[in-house]
Amino acid sequence: MLGRLYPRTAGSVTILGEIALWIALPVALWGTVVSFAGGRFGRSDLVLSGERTVHMVTLLLVLVSAGIIAAFVGNRYEYFYVVNYSNRELDTYFKVAGLWAGQRGSLVFWTVLLSAFSSIAVFRNRRRNREFMPYVSGTLLGILSFLLIVLLFADVNPFERLGFTRANGLGLNPQLQNYWMTIHPPTLYLGFTAFAVPFAFAVSALLTGRLDSRWIAVTRRWILLSWFFLTIGIIFGMRWAYEELGWGGYWFWDPVENASLLPWLTATAFLHSIQIQENRGMLKVWNMVLVVLTFLLTIFATFLTRSGLIESVHSFAENLRIAYIFLGFMGGMAVVAAILIIHRLPSLRSENRFQSFLSRESAFLFNNLLLVGVAFAVAWGTLFPLITEGFFGETRNVGPPYFNRVNIPIGLLLLALMGIGPVIAWRRASRSNLLRNFTIPLAAGGVTLGVLLALGIRHGFALATFAIGVFVMTVVVTEFWKGTKARARIAGEGFLSALGNLVGRNRRRWGGYIVHAGVVVLFMGLAGAAFDRRVVQELVPGEAMTVRSALGAEYRLVYESLSHSRPRAAEDMEENDWRWTALMTAYRNGERIGILRPERRFYPVMDQASTEVGISSSLLEDLYVIPRELDSQSDRASFEVKLLPLVPWIWYGGMVVAIGTLVGLWPPRTAPATAAARRRAVRGAVPAGAAG
Amino acid sequence: MSVLIGGVLLAAGAMLFVLEPVFSGRGAPLYDGDDDHDEGAARRGVALAALRDLEYDRAAGKLDERDYGRLKAELSREALRHLEVDEGEAGVGGPPPDRASRELEEEIARLRRAIRQGMQCSACEHVNRLGARFCGRCGEGLGAGGGGPAVRG
Numbered sequence: 001m002l003g004r005l006y007p008r009t010a011g012s013v014t015i016l017g018e019i020a021l022w023i024a025l026p027v028a029l030w031g032t033v034v035s036f037a038g039g040r041f042g043r044s045d046l047v048l049s050g051e052r053t054v055h056m057v058t059l060l061l062v063l064v065s066a067g068i069i070a071a072f073v074g075n076r077y078e079y080f081y082v083v084n085y086s087n088r089e090l091d092t093y094f095k096v097a098g099l100w101a102g103q104r105g106s107l108v109f110w111t112v113l114l115s116a117f118s119s120i121a122v123f124r125n126r127r128r129n130r131e132f133m134p135y136v137s138g139t140l141l142g143i144l145s146f147l148l149i150v151l152l153f154a155d156v157n158p159f160e161r162l163g164f165t166r167a168n169g170l171g172l173n174p175q176l177q178n179y180w181m182t183i184h185p186p187t188l189y190l191g192f193t194a195f196a197v198p199f200a201f202a203v204s205a206l207l208t209g210r211l212d213s214r215w216i217a218v219t220r221r222w223i224l225l226s227w228f229f230l231t232i233g234i235i236f237g238m239r240w241a242y243e244e245l246g247w248g249g250y251w252f253w254d255p256v257e258n259a260s261l262l263p264w265l266t267a268t269a270f271l272h273s274i275q276i277q278e279n280r281g282m283l284k285v286w287n288m289v290l291v292v293l294t295f296l297l298t299i300f301a302t303f304l305t306r307s308g309l310i311e312s313v314h315s316f317a318e319n320l321r322i323a324y325i326f327l328g329f330m331g332g333m334a335v336v337a338a339i340l341i342i343h344r345l346p347s348l349r350s351e352n353r354f355q356s357f358l359s360r361e362s363a364f365l366f367n368n369l370l371l372v373g374v375a376f377a378v379a380w381g382t383l384f385p386l387i388t389e390g391f392f393g394e395t396r397n398v399g400p401p402y403f404n405r406v407n408i409p410i411g412l413l414l415l416a417l418m419g420i421g422p423v424i425a426w427r428r429a430s431r432s433n434l435l436r437n438f439t440i441p442l443a444a445g446g447v448t449l450g451v452l453l454a455l456g457i458r459h460g461f462a463l464a465t466f467a468i469g470v471f472v473m474t475v476v477v478t479e480f481w482k483g484t485k486a487r488a489r490i491a492g493e494g495f496l497s498a499l500g501n502l503v504g505r506n507r508r509r510w511g512g513y514i515v516h517a518g519v520v521v522l523f524m525g526l527a528g529a530a531f532d533r534r535v536v537q538e539l540v541p542g543e544a545m546t547v548r549s550a551l552g553a554e555y556r557l558v559y560e561s562l563s564h565s566r567p568r569a570a571e572d573m574e575e576n577d578w579r580w581t582a583l584m585t586a587y588r589n590g591e592r593i594g595i596l597r598p599e600r601r602f603y604p605v606m607d608q609a610s611t612e613v614g615i616s617s618s619l620l621e622d623l624y625v626i627p628r629e630l631d632s633q634s635d636r637a638s639f640e641v642k643l644l645p646l647v648p649w650i651w652y653g654g655m656v657v658a659i660g661t662l663v664g665l666w667p668p669r670t671a672p673a674t675a676a677a678r679r680r681a682v683r684g685a686v687p688a689g690a691a692g
Numbered sequence: 693m694s695v696l697i698g699g700v701l702l703a704a705g706a707m708l709f710v711l712e713p714v715f716s717g718r719g720a721p722l723y724d725g726d727d728d729h730d731e732g733a734a735r736r737g738v739a740l741a742a743l744r745d746l747e748y749d750r751a752a753g754k755l756d757e758r759d760y761g762r763l764k765a766e767l768s769r770e771a772l773r774h775l776e777v778d779e780g781e782a783g784v785g786g787p788p789p790d791r792a793s794r795e796l797e798e799e800i801a802r803l804r805r806a807i808r809q810g811m812q813c814s815a816c817e818h819v820n821r822l823g824a825r826f827c828g829r830c831g832e833g834l835g836a837g838g839g840g841p842a843v844r845g
Binding site for chain 2: 016019020023030034042043044053057126127129425426427430436485486490596
């Protein structure tokens with residue numbers, strides 16, 4: 001719209017964006033140098049200059065992003081990047097999303113998010129944690145400088161011109177023309193980039209030698225924020241795959257999916273192991289390793305997604321050289337971090353030892369080992385094709401069976417730990433502690449197992465998931481119940497306000513339990529895959545097909561009609577897509593539950609076809625209809641109908657996880673201890689004769 | 693042309709903004725005198741938090757008296773040791789160990805009384821002295837609405 005009304009304005013914004021990109025690099029390099037120098041030599045003017053640089057780079061990168069969006073919206077088909085990811089017919093909504101549709105824009109987007117988070121971190125700490133801040137700015141600006149160098153000199157400049165102007169663009173990959181696809185990458189990128197802040201603080205702690213838990217306390221909320229976005233980003237991605245890839249699955253162990261899972265796994269391990277450091281002064285080296293590893297994996301995920309290093313269903317292969325540049329950067333960072341950690345080893349010694357195998361510390365340590373184990377298995381499977389190619393000259397894929405065989409058992413152990421960790425005693429659990437806390441949950445799990453066996457379910461992993469899931473759920477509910485009761489008794493509060501206050505006083509802990517409950521629901525949703533049903537049938541309008549679900553419901557689908565929007569006249573040829581839509585009425589146990597519109601689309605500009613599935617969701621299962629062939633001559637159609645029990649639980653579980661994380665993330669009711677508040681406290685308290 | 697002028701202005705503005713501190717000599721603080729940074733205080737905080745959790749676990753019925761007693765003794769001993777190590781490192785100027793241990797004992801006792809009588813600040817979780825009406829750290833009122841018991845979940 002902007003482009004149509006103000007074509008010249010849009011063009012100017014784009015050119016200004018390009019100029020801003022060139023200005024940003026020297027500014028960022030300056031900031032990197034002066035920040036480190038300011039910290040090293042105690043020059044406060046240089047430190048301030050470095051911090052201003054962070055904000056300036058953010059402003060410049062916002063202009064760069066605006067320039068790219070203006071080029072998309074303004075249909076500037078003289079730019080290579082715009083031509084490859086847009087066309088005139090595309091909705092404005094997807095044009096704006098063009099910023100992160102391809103490799104070049106994604107890099108800009110990553111960079112602008114990183115600089116925005118850097119600005120927030122610098123601003124929030126303008127009067128706090130000052131000894132860390134020069135190195136924090138320096139580290140963040142160093143990363144930003146690297147990204148800017150890549151953008152300008154590695155053949156990925158988003159403002160590269162073709163030398164002529166095309167009449168139209170090549171269009172956006174149809175699979176990317178989906179609502180979830182516009183929000184899934186930004187969410188993941190927010191998660192990736194937010195983690196740079198804890199990493200920068202860790203580097204700063206290593207450089208300054210302040211190696212107590214301070215850097216962890218300062219970045220705890222950043223870690224949670226990053227984890228929040230990573231988690232919902234991954235779940236959005238699953239949702240996108242489920243709706244758009246059209247095969248009834250949500251996770252394929254695809255390299256790109258794996259790449260986003262890797263930093264999530266190590267970040268989850270980190271979130272748990274920092275609690276051991278804070279409570280017991282242990283695992284300091286391990287935490288440093290995890291924070292560095294997670295940061296490197298966010299970088300790895302970013303470039304793997306957009307580099308074409310490994311072919312995947314996402315297949316956005318574009319520029320392989322950039323993969324090597326990023327690998328070099330990761331290697332360099334890893335070496336620097338390793339040198340710093342080794343240099344500081346004497347100060348990173350544990351203050352305590354593990355006292356017993358049966359203790360909360362051990363549970364956390366196992367959790368860490370398992371999460372890192374999964375990360376290693378996933379990384380191995382993802383890189384396997386590269387490794388075989390490098391050593392044996394042929395590419396071999398391991399495929400989903402490998403990932404499932406390795407990861408499902410580990411996943412179940414992790415699930416069990418979620419029930420054990422929160423209630424087992426710190427240091428050393430006694431028999432009495434174990435009996436008191438595990439009798440009821442174990443009994444609940446056992447009863448679940450018995451009932452499911454009696455119902456005739458024999459799928460081992462599904463049985464284990466439900467039994468362990470109920471065990472964990474019972475632990476979590478009991479924790480809430482006991483805590484609330486204790487509080488209500490001591491404080492004389494009503495049940496609900498006791499519950500609210502309980503959670504409010506220690507949001508991190510109770511938010512964590514809510515997350516665990518959500519993960520249980522999510523795991524049960526995943527286990528539902530053991531009971532999938534699938535029927536393929538060819539129908540003419542008026543005919544019906546029947547499928548019985550594993551949960552006992554009978555579904556009937558009546559194929560009503562086929563409509564198509566295939567253009568007849570030449571002027572319609574410019575439509576973005578042509579559609580063949582089947583109309584089906586769905587019944588469950590004889591009751592009408594809705595109309596489904598499974599659809600086949602053809603994108604003439606891209607010369608590609610796509611499938612849009614019809615989904616009818618209920619609390620317990622999804623009815624999932626894939627149109628396989630729709631013949632507009634005879635109106636005959638063949639459908640693949642799937643009944644997917646418990647898939648909705650994946651999304652519900654995801655929501656609970658998100659809510660739990662937000663509970664942990666929410667700021668305390670009052671900001672603690674500012675000088676002004678202290679003075680107020682003294683003034684307020686002294687006349688009353690009871691200063692605290 | 694106007695775009696180019698815009699670009700030049702942008703570059704000049706960026707330089708001015710970033711270089712100004714170097715020319716004017718203005719600087720950002722290099723240290724902050726916040727006592728939250730005190731390592732001894734941080735460790736004492738962790739020790740107290742662990743003791744507080746212990747009190748809570750006992751109240752919730754998750755620990756029997758034997759476990760409670762054993763863990764409490766261990767935690768107190770350890771907290772004390774941390775404190776003494778810190779005092780030792782600090783050298784002259786810090787309070788002598790016996791005073792430090794007294795302080796901690798007092799603090800733990802105060803905490804346990806507070807747990808029963810409701811002197812932990814609901815806003816910042818600071819454990820206040822008995823009878824305090826306002827939080828000594830953040831100034832929040834500790835009356836009917838402000839100071840809840842320190843049952844930490």
